[in-house]
Amino acid sequence: MDLFRTKSIETLRSMAEVSGMKKSLGATDLVLLGIGCVIGTGIFVLTGVAAAKYAGPAVMLSFVLSGLACTFAALAYAEFASIVPSAGSAYTYTYASLGEFVAFIVGWNLILEYTVTSSAVAAGWSGYVVGLLKAGGIDLPTAYTLVPADGGIINIPAILIVMFLSFLLVRGTKESVTLNKVLVIIKLAAVFIFLFLAGPKVNPMNWEPFMPFGFAGVAGGAAIVFFAYIGFDAVATSAEECRNPGRDLPIGIVGSLLICTILYVAVSAVLTGVVPYAQLNNPEPVAYALRYIGYNIGSALVGVGAICGITTVLLVLLYGQARVFFAMSRDGMVPASVCKIHPVYKTPYMVTIVGAILVAAIAGFAPIGLIAEMANIGTLSAFLIASVGVLVLRYTKPDIPRTFRCPALIVVAPLAVLSCGFLMYNLPLDTWIRFVVWCLVGFAVYFGYSYKNSTLNKDEAAHAED
Template identity: 65%
Template sequence: MNLFRKKNIAELIRGTEGNSLKKTLGAMDLVLLGIGCIIGTGIFVLTGVAAAKYAGPGIMLSFVLSGLACAFAALAYAELASMVPVTGSAYTFAYVAIGEVVAFAVGWALICEYTIGSAAIAAGWSGYMVGLLKSAGIALPTAWTAVPADGGILNVPSVVIIAFLTYLLILGTRESASLNKILVFIKLGCIGFFLLVATPHINPVNWQPFLPYGLGGVAAGAAIVFFAYIGFDTVSTAVEECKNPNRDIPIGIVGSLVVATILYIAVAAVLTGVVPYSTLNNSEPVAFALRAIGMNFGSALVALGAICGITTVLLVFMYGQTRIFLAMARDGMIPQSLVKIHPKYGTPHIITMIAGCVVATLSGLLPINIIAELCNMGTLFAFVIVSIGVWVLRSTQPDLPRPFRCPAVKVIVPFAVLLCSYLITNLPVETLAFFGCWCVIGMVVYFTYSRKNSAMVSKNTNISQKG
């Protein structure tokens, strides 16, 4: 049995008939969707942690390096997304370009990324919310705000936010996108406020030494803050719900990445200029910097922006997770009974509810010790495969319609693969070991279930019977 059997693009599109998603999103919706996921935990938490522990003021260069790797991968994503207007992102692209077993591996990696990432982000949202309520004089009992390992019974705030966002995603993508717009504008306003009031307090002495950990620290910092960029690839999961995917998907992917990169570098520069980088290793570096210059009200305002920011990240992570599940279920990689579109809301409600329950359980009962590097590993792996996929399709099917073409493909694609692979080598050994174990489990699932139940098997059987 051919492990590298590929999907035909025309057949993929026909395969969505009867359970296709509503087309409700435009270019601006997609840009804001990307920004909603990119700008959140990274800018409000990881910027300070990576500066203090890895790169110092050179964290600005770390963001440039990670942003460059993402930019190259983004152009590859944009080409494939415009060619294959079907949900599934890197999983679907790999199925078309390389073959089924590689596609399954990518999808399995993305499931890990989105599930663990969503649970960790929900736990972080809970922490910010509990802290904000405490500053307002409302102290919630530890029993209901901490997991059992931390002396609590259930992390109720994280379960509540997961339940609310799950319900919102079931109602429809348009409703979710509307909330995302509101929250994105709030958090962008808070970031703009921080830059406006903190910039005059920059002391250039804090930028010395600029590279306290050397260039190696910049590379290690880039591998860490790469988590901050996770999100632009989620835009490609919305391709099936886009009104004009050929034009809007490239705009959404590249546009959200450009805006996020500029803001990340600006915030990193101001943070490390206002306070010594060694003091930024805390859960709220932006609010901390404002308190350090005596702006307590501004600190509270930024904390509110952080909650909005983390909410949008969680919303888009959960959205992307369900779309990956949907694509894999359609192909028989997981039970096809999960592929049911709600007759009224036009959303994959069963998959959404299942995913929401799993994430709520993880965030409510278990300590989330898997740090950002694990999510980075799954994403970097997907980026490498997507970039290779562009090259493969250019060689094997050069005449396929390409509404958006990756420029200088002979330069962009190799650089995307090399930069992403370089960042992988800078991840901790424990992360690589965990990812390896996860992939082994995935291959067991593939060879015991998915390969036998693949939609490609049914297709080949029907062809043989007709013959």
């Protein structure tokens, strides 16, 4: 069995050109797309949890550590994106460099990332909105706002938001990106309102002890807050809808990551400076911090920004999930019947609908719990493998045109592998066990279906007959 057969760059490029998807995105759209998916649950929720349970005030170092790992991987992604402007991000990149079997496992883990993360974010959106309505005197019945494991029957708000955003994505990428722009502006305004109001109230005494859980706590916090960064991968999935992917994708990937890292560090520094870190383990630490220092109106404004932030995260995650599904179905890795472009809206509507149903089912009925950590390990493994792939491609195909070349790749790629591996090492054992089980299921799918049904296998069989 030829498990490591690669798809040619020329084939991937030609497939992207005739995909039928509308090319409507520019560099600014991509930067905002990345910010839309990165600034959300992480900045409004994870900052407090990571400070209280893992790193204390040194959570700002946790964000720097995670940001560095992502920056190394992002530089590798950017070079890949300039070579292979095709949907599928790390899955497609790996198919071109390390071969089909490795690419399938990367794609399998990206599906895990997007599906689980989307479900978790939808559940979080539901909890935030239900809480806001309750504060306004509207108390929705728990039977229809909680999953069975939490004492309810079905989480209807989580299902409704998934279906609504998926409807927008089917209607058109440009329309969805326009909504994303508006919501990104609102949530960035909320972040700056927080920094403006809380910044002058910082008490340096709250930063002592700075590292109460030691460096192990900083590393553990970095592994957890990595969840806050995974959105930049979604930018790479938009390649076939970019007007100038070779130039715009690197700008979108690296630009959104740098902006988000700066904002994460600033917010975590101010947050732990105004509230003792032990008090931040709650679902709305940023809003709580403003109430703590007496800004109740500011807290409400930030609450609205948080809902907008979580909405854009979910929108971009559903977008990315559909593009990875589309790339894999087009290659025969999953049934090709779902690889259809809408004749009017020019979007991959079948995979968007299938993915939405899967996410809605999980968010509506299943407890998320520790499963959300699987998104981290799946993404880290994809980043790690993609970083190896870009280094391999630099040496095996040095003459391929690259509109963006990763600086000092011989240094950056190994640093990406080491930093992603380090963060994976710091994830809990239960997460590793579930990850191994998920990969074993993936092996069964690949050898039972994908290997013989892949378009590459069928092409090779046709050539053999000739």
